[in-house]
Amino acid sequence: MSAKTNAVLNLLAVVALGIFLWWAEDNLDGYKIQILNLIAVNIILALSLNLIYGFTGLFSLGHAGFMAIGAYVCSILILAPEQKEMLFILEPAYNWVQSAQAPFFVAVVAGGLIAALFGVLVGIPLLRLGDDYLGMATLGFAEIVRVVAMNIPRVTNGALGFKGIPSHADLWWNFGWCVLTLFVLIRLVGSNSGNVFKAIRDDENAAKAMGIDVFHQKLLSFTIGAFFAGVGGALLGSLLATIDPKMFTFVLTFNVLMIVVTGGLGSITGSVLAGIVITILLEWLRFVENPVYFGDWELPGIPGMRMVVFSLALIFIILFRREGFMGKREFSWDWAVGRFFKKAGRHGV
Amino acid sequence: MASEAILETSGLTMRFGGLTAVKNFSAAVPRGGIVGLIGPNGAGKTTCFNMITGFYKPSEGQVRFNGEDITGTPPHRVCRSGIARTFQNIRLFGNETVLENVMIGGYLRQKTGWWQAVLCLPANRREERAVAERARELLKVVGLEELAGEKASSLPYGAQRRLEIARALATRPSFLLLDEPAAGMNPNETVELMGFIRDIRTSFDLTVLLIEHDMKVVMGICEHIWVLDYGETIAEGPPEAIKSDPKVIKAYLGEEAIANA
Amino acid sequence: MTWAMFVQHALNGLTLGSLYALIAIGYTMVYGILRLINFAHSEIFMLGAYFVLWGITLLYLPWFLAIAGAIVITASLGILVDRVAYRPLRDAPRISALISAIGVSFFLQNLTIVAFGAIPRAVYRPAWLENPILMGDVRVLPLTLFVPGLSCLLMLGLVWIVYKTKAGLGMRAISKDIETSYIMGVPVNRIISLTFGIGSALAAASGIMWALRYPQLQPVMGSIPGFKAFIAAVFGGIGSIPGAVVGGVMLGVIEIMAVAFFPDLAGYRDAFAFILLIVILLIKPTGLMGERLEDKV
Numbered sequence: 001m002s003a004k005t006n007a008v009l010n011l012l013a014v015v016a017l018g019i020f021l022w023w024a025e026d027n028l029d030g031y032k033i034q035i036l037n038l039i040a041v042n043i044i045l046a047l048s049l050n051l052i053y054g055f056t057g058l059f060s061l062g063h064a065g066f067m068a069i070g071a072y073v074c075s076i077l078i079l080a081p082e083q084k085e086m087l088f089i090l091e092p093a094y095n096w097v098q099s100a101q102a103p104f105f106v107a108v109v110a111g112g113l114i115a116a117l118f119g120v121l122v123g124i125p126l127l128r129l130g131d132d133y134l135g136m137a138t139l140g141f142a143e144i145v146r147v148v149a150m151n152i153p154r155v156t157n158g159a160l161g162f163k164g165i166p167s168h169a170d171l172w173w174n175f176g177w178c179v180l181t182l183f184v185l186i187r188l189v190g191s192n193s194g195n196v197f198k199a200i201r202d203d204e205n206a207a208k209a210m211g212i213d214v215f216h217q218k219l220l221s222f223t224i225g226a227f228f229a230g231v232g233g234a235l236l237g238s239l240l241a242t243i244d245p246k247m248f249t250f251v252l253t254f255n256v257l258m259i260v261v262t263g264g265l266g267s268i269t270g271s272v273l274a275g276i277v278i279t280i281l282l283e284w285l286r287f288v289e290n291p292v293y294f295g296d297w298e299l300p301g302i303p304g305m306r307m308v309v310f311s312l313a314l315i316f317i318i319l320f321r322r323e324g325f326m327g328k329r330e331f332s333w334d335w336a337v338g339r340f341f342k343k344a345g346r347h348g349v
Numbered sequence: 350m351a352s353e354a355i356l357e358t359s360g361l362t363m364r365f366g367g368l369t370a371v372k373n374f375s376a377a378v379p380r381g382g383i384v385g386l387i388g389p390n391g392a393g394k395t396t397c398f399n400m401i402t403g404f405y406k407p408s409e410g411q412v413r414f415n416g417e418d419i420t421g422t423p424p425h426r427v428c429r430s431g432i433a434r435t436f437q438n439i440r441l442f443g444n445e446t447v448l449e450n451v452m453i454g455g456y457l458r459q460k461t462g463w464w465q466a467v468l469c470l471p472a473n474r475r476e477e478r479a480v481a482e483r484a485r486e487l488l489k490v491v492g493l494e495e496l497a498g499e500k501a502s503s504l505p506y507g508a509q510r511r512l513e514i515a516r517a518l519a520t521r522p523s524f525l526l527l528d529e530p531a532a533g534m535n536p537n538e539t540v541e542l543m544g545f546i547r548d549i550r551t552s553f554d555l556t557v558l559l560i561e562h563d564m565k566v567v568m569g570i571c572e573h574i575w576v577l578d579y580g581e582t583i584a585e586g587p588p589e590a591i592k593s594d595p596k597v598i599k600a601y602l603g604e605e606a607i608a609n610a
Numbered sequence: 611m612t613w614a615m616f617v618q619h620a621l622n623g624l625t626l627g628s629l630y631a632l633i634a635i636g637y638t639m640v641y642g643i644l645r646l647i648n649f650a651h652s653e654i655f656m657l658g659a660y661f662v663l664w665g666i667t668l669l670y671l672p673w674f675l676a677i678a679g680a681i682v683i684t685a686s687l688g689i690l691v692d693r694v695a696y697r698p699l700r701d702a703p704r705i706s707a708l709i710s711a712i713g714v715s716f717f718l719q720n721l722t723i724v725a726f727g728a729i730p731r732a733v734y735r736p737a738w739l740e741n742p743i744l745m746g747d748v749r750v751l752p753l754t755l756f757v758p759g760l761s762c763l764l765m766l767g768l769v770w771i772v773y774k775t776k777a778g779l780g781m782r783a784i785s786k787d788i789e790t791s792y793i794m795g796v797p798v799n800r801i802i803s804l805t806f807g808i809g810s811a812l813a814a815a816s817g818i819m820w821a822l823r824y825p826q827l828q829p830v831m832g833s834i835p836g837f838k839a840f841i842a843a844v845f846g847g848i849g850s851i852p853g854a855v856v857g858g859v860m861l862g863v864i865e866i867m868a869v870a871f872f873p874d875l876a877g878y879r880d881a882f883a884f885i886l887l888i889v890i891l892l893i894k895p896t897g898l899m900g901e902r903l904e905d906k907v
Contacts, residue, residue, distance in 0.1 A: 059705055059708075125888070125892050126888070126891075126892075129891055129895070131704060131705060131708075132645075132646075132647050132704065132705070132708055133891055133895065135647075135705075135708065136647065136840070136844075136887065136891075137887060137888050137891050139837075140841075140884035140885075140887045140888055141884075141888070143837075143880070143881070143884050144881050144884045144885065147877070147878060147880055147881040147884075148878075148881065150877060151877040151878055184467050187466055187467045187469065188463055188466060188467055190466075191463065191466035191467075191473070191477060192452050192453070192455070192456050192459065192466075192477055192480055193456075193462060193463035193466055194466075195445060195449045195452055195453045195456070196453055196456050198442065198444065198445055198449075199442045199445065199453045201444075202441075202442040202443055202444050202445065203440050203441075203442060203443075205404070205424075205440065206436065206440035206441070206442065207442075207453070208404075208423070208424040208425045208428075209402060209404075209424050209425075209428060209433070209434055209436075209440075210425075210428060210433070210453060210454050210456070210457065210516065210517075210519075210520055211425050211428035211429050211433075211454075211456070211457030211520050212425055212453075212456060212457060213425050214425065220463065250833075251716075254712065254716060257709070257712075261709060266444070302724055303723060303724070303727075303728060304720040304721075304722075304723030304724040304728065304829075305720075305724055306720075307716055307717075307719075307720035307723075308717060308720045308721055308724055310716070311713045311714070311715075311716035311717035311720065312713075312717055314709070314712075314713040314716075315695055315710055315713040315714060315717065318699070318706050318709050318710045318713065319695070319698055319699065319710065322702065322706055328444060
């Protein structure tokens with residue numbers, strides 16, 4: 001299938017998505033729309049972690065840190081100064097925090113860029129560490145971000161965080177960013193630069209011997225991943241309308257890691273599919289945690305059960321199907337058309 | 350005036366704690382030649398490769414490539430200057446396809462990078478096509494063009510060796526280091542390999558240095574040979590001289606071989 | 611700061627440090643033989659305390675029996691975790707086992723929430739541990755003296771096992787070279803189980819003493835001390851038991867002293883350890899007493 005045909009099919013898919021969203025906006029209830037929004041954001045987050053870990057082989061556990069940075073930066077920029085005046089009750093915000101304002105798109109980009117900046121700052125010293133040490137060090141970074149956020153009330157409002165963040169992040173913005181992230185990642189991974197990332201994952205030393213500046217490439221992948229993690233965090237903040245340091249714990253990173261592993265490390269398709277499935281699953285499992293009412297009678301919920309099921313699922317996947325759902329395979333129009341015609345061939349003449 | 354030797358090492362020594370793996374390796378590799386580095390297992394041959402290609406920083410000594418001092422230069426920069434290598438125990442990018450492996454070799458010569466790819470700029474699209482084209486040509490040279498879409502780790506052993514060479518050639522080297530290219534080959538394949546190395550030396554304008562245990566290959570195509578034993582150079586010279594050198598025979602076959610010769 | 615206060619802080623630091631050290635030993639032993647960061651270890655620490663609570667409140671056991679039972683059960687749990695979640699992944703890439711460990715950690719934490727509820731529970735402290743002792747101007751809880759003392763005894767016991775028994779010899783052999791140990795007939799799997807058992811028992815002891823010292827139980831109580839203890843183990847040299855002890859004690863002392871001397875930094879208390887981790891990994895990843903591991907090209 002030629003590149004042009006592929007491009008046309010992709011465009012048609014995006015248009016179909018647009019039509020679906022247009023329909024959904026008018027016809028689905030708020031709860032379902034919220035789930036769709038979460039799906040979009042989770043896909044962005046999963047793709048960003050997949051780039052870093054699945055494609056380049058960097059075991060980074062610091063995602064929550066980049067998300068927090070993106071969320072705070074974006075929120076500060078979209079909260080109106082009057083809102084900030086009311087929010088910062090412990091200590092007044094700095095003037096630049098107070099007056100900072102930007103349109104939503106710029107605010108999200110800013111969130112991503114500042115997160116990417118931290119990606120560079122953190123990546124330069126940490127990326128020369130091996131596997132598990134990199135994991136612990138990036139986890140340490142994420143925790144430091146959280147603790148700092150608690151302790152600089154003039155910027156972040158400390159433990160209180162922000163409430164009433166303008167909910168600009170609707171279906172269109174979220175899925176718009178999602179499609180953009182997908183596009184960037186597909187182009188990146190499909191290019192020779194993407195091959196280089198995968199080479200580093202497969203055999204760093206051989207990559208060096210082939211003239212690849214491995215450290216530079218790792219930093220590049222890490223930074224791009226951090227950017228999109230920041231974008232995801234920014235969108236999440238606007239979506240949930242409140243953020244505080246307690247939100248950005250290791251559990252958040254764990255959820256994203258779960259999606260990436262389940263979908264398949266090194267598969268963009270996998271991250272998309274798992275993003276959809278796991279977001280829905282997490283929401284569906286909520287019913288286990290909340291009390292169920294039968295008229296007057298209450299069946300008490302079991303708090304914590306969600307994570308019990310979730311973590312058990314992760315253990316099972318790692319033990320029995322490490323490569324996740326898709327492994328390293330990707331969806332392609334060729335495959336889809338092939339399947340379709342195979343099926344049609346069986347039923348048709 | 351261009352030096353006759355494309356690569357010169359002087360006094361290269363590698364110490365790991367108390368162990369001296371290589372002592373005083375001094376060699377001048379003639380430009381355009383096919384030369385060999387031989388010796389019993391553990392003699393320090395791959396260590397020499399690692400010092401030349403920047404994977405080890407020599408404890409003592411110097412490496413000069415085209416007259417320039419490259420001692421201790423990191424591996425990716427050594428490759429950039431024109432030295433490519435294969436590995437003793439084949440290090441391919443197992444999860445990538447055969448074609449992608451060779452394309453990765455071609456990356457360092459690219460002018461456009463990731464952001465041009467993301468933005469779909471025509472310059473990048475042209476370049477990526479050119480890289481893929483060249484990769485296919487190189488696969489033809491090593492006879493693997495049919496397997497371009499296969500996963501590299503699924504290839505049989507001999508094909509993997511050839512893929513490694515194609516990948517190294519993609520970096521446009523002027524100097525190629527082959528670490529045991531004939532390992533695991535039967536006599537037919539060995540003859541093919543010897544012809545192949547001669548061919549690529551001419552068509553790609555290369556100098557080739559190989560580590561090899563198969564004496565037929567070494568004696569057949571090497572114009573100059575260095576012999577290492579326990580890290581020391583015990584002999585060097587053309588194949589005829591090495592063949593009959595008693596020190597060499599002793600190192601490989603032991604004292605009795607001399608006594609019984 | 612008066613001399614009396616300084617001594618008090620120092621003793622508090624020593625107590626905290628001992629608790630960290632006991633946990634750190636478990637991390638370092640497992641890393642030494644399996645090159646695995648046992649994420650679930652922090653939950654083992656927490657469960658040691660919870661099992662005592664369970665024993666006393668649900669089974670009405672006398673306290674000494676509850677404690678003994680809790681330690682045995684926790685040790686068995688540690689062994690079980692290895693058997694089920696780590697052993698099948700021995701030949702898999704290292705990250706797989708690490709992800710499994712993360713999964714087990716979350717699983718145990720949330721299982722505890724399900725079983726015991728997330729609300730912190732108060733711990734009953736026997737009077738003899740509560741009444742402060744006066745030594746000159748220094749006021750000290752008996753607990754503050756008791757913890758380092760008991761920890762010392764436990765560590766001596768560990769030293770005896772590692773250096774004076776055949777099993778300990780096996781442990782040391784495996785951490786040097788697991789392949790050769792197999793070949794030499796060392797019962798590798800059994801010794802690994804023993805290592806998990808001992809490490810978990812020590813962590814359980816630490817958890818119980820922790821619950822007495824900071825008399826509050828909650829399912830998340832293991833996370834931060836566990837992570838800090840891991841950092842202490844890295845600091846002291848991951849893989850080295852003396853390193854874990856030194857690292858643990860030093861971390862405890864630094865943590866208390868830093869906040870004592872710079873009370874404004876109290877909010878950053880937890881961040882110290884993480885910053886220390888990053889600094890250590892950058893400057894001397896092998897820690898104070900660790901060894902280098904080379905990579906063959």
